[in-house]
Amino acid sequence: MKVKNEVHGERFSVYKADCVEVASSMTEGSVDFIIYSPPFSSLYVYSNDERYIGNASNDDEFFMHFGFLVA
Numbered sequence: 257m258k259v260k261n262e263v264h265g266e267r268f269s270v271y272k273a274d275c276v277e278v279a280s281s282m283t284e285g286s287v288d289f290i291i292y293s294p295p296f297s298s299l300y301v302y303s304n305d306e307r308y309i310g311n312a313s314n315d316d317e318f319f320m321h322f323g324f325l326v327a
Contacts, residue, residue, distance in 0.1 A: 274307070276325050294322075 261272040271278045275292060295302075295310030297318035303311060309325065312318035 276307075276309075279325060 258277070259271055259273040263270045279287075295308075295318075297310070297312055297315045302308065305311065309318070309321045312321055
Protein backbone atom coordinates (compact mmCIF):
# COMPACT_ATOMS: atom_id res chain seq x y z
CA MET A 257 0.00 0.00 0.00
CA LYS A 258 1.43 3.38 -0.99
CA VAL A 259 0.43 5.88 1.70
CA LYS A 260 1.25 9.50 0.83
CA ASN A 261 0.67 10.77 4.37
CA GLU A 262 -0.82 9.45 7.60
CA VAL A 263 -1.65 10.70 11.08
CA HIS A 264 -2.42 8.56 14.13
CA GLY A 265 -3.95 9.55 17.45
CA GLU A 266 -5.10 7.69 20.51
CA ARG A 267 -8.44 6.75 18.93
CA PHE A 268 -8.03 7.51 15.23
CA SER A 269 -5.94 7.11 12.10
CA VAL A 270 -6.08 9.25 8.96
CA TYR A 271 -4.57 8.12 5.65
CA LYS A 272 -3.98 9.95 2.39
CA ALA A 273 -3.82 7.09 -0.05
CA ASP A 274 -5.82 4.95 -2.44
CA CYS A 275 -9.03 4.23 -0.50
CA VAL A 276 -9.42 0.70 -1.90
CA GLU A 277 -5.87 -0.24 -0.88
CA VAL A 278 -6.27 1.24 2.62
CA ALA A 279 -9.67 -0.35 3.23
CA SER A 280 -8.54 -3.77 2.02
CA SER A 281 -5.52 -3.73 4.35
CA MET A 282 -7.55 -3.00 7.50
CA THR A 283 -8.66 -5.65 9.96
CA GLU A 284 -12.32 -6.61 9.57
CA GLY A 285 -14.47 -4.81 12.14
CA SER A 286 -11.77 -2.25 12.97
CA VAL A 287 -13.45 0.72 11.26
CA ASP A 288 -16.22 2.63 13.01
CA PHE A 289 -16.47 5.71 10.79
CA ILE A 290 -15.13 6.78 7.39
CA ILE A 291 -14.93 10.30 6.01
CA TYR A 292 -14.25 10.56 2.30
CA SER A 293 -15.36 12.33 -0.81
CA PRO A 294 -16.81 9.74 -3.18
CA PRO A 295 -16.46 10.23 -6.91
CA PHE A 296 -19.56 10.71 -9.01
CA SER A 297 -20.16 8.76 -12.17
CA SER A 298 -19.39 10.78 -15.31
CA LEU A 299 -19.27 14.09 -13.41
CA TYR A 300 -15.56 14.86 -13.58
CA VAL A 301 -12.46 12.78 -14.24
CA TYR A 302 -9.48 13.79 -12.10
CA SER A 303 -7.13 11.16 -13.48
CA ASN A 304 -6.76 8.94 -16.54
CA ASP A 305 -5.47 6.16 -14.28
CA GLU A 306 -7.59 3.05 -14.89
CA ARG A 307 -7.61 2.45 -11.10
CA TYR A 308 -9.35 5.80 -10.43
CA ILE A 309 -12.97 5.05 -9.48
CA GLY A 310 -14.41 8.09 -11.24
CA ASN A 311 -12.71 7.20 -14.53
CA ALA A 312 -15.67 5.29 -15.94
CA SER A 313 -17.41 5.50 -19.29
CA ASN A 314 -20.91 4.80 -17.90
CA ASP A 315 -22.85 4.19 -14.67
CA ASP A 316 -22.50 0.39 -14.84
CA GLU A 317 -18.71 0.65 -15.09
CA PHE A 318 -18.63 3.21 -12.26
CA PHE A 319 -20.60 0.97 -9.89
CA MET A 320 -18.41 -2.00 -10.80
CA HIS A 321 -15.33 0.08 -9.81
CA PHE A 322 -17.03 1.45 -6.68
CA GLY A 323 -17.88 -2.11 -5.67
CA PHE A 324 -14.20 -2.80 -4.97
CA LEU A 325 -14.33 -0.25 -2.16
CA VAL A 326 -17.71 -1.04 -0.62
CA ALA A 327 -17.07 -4.79 -0.67
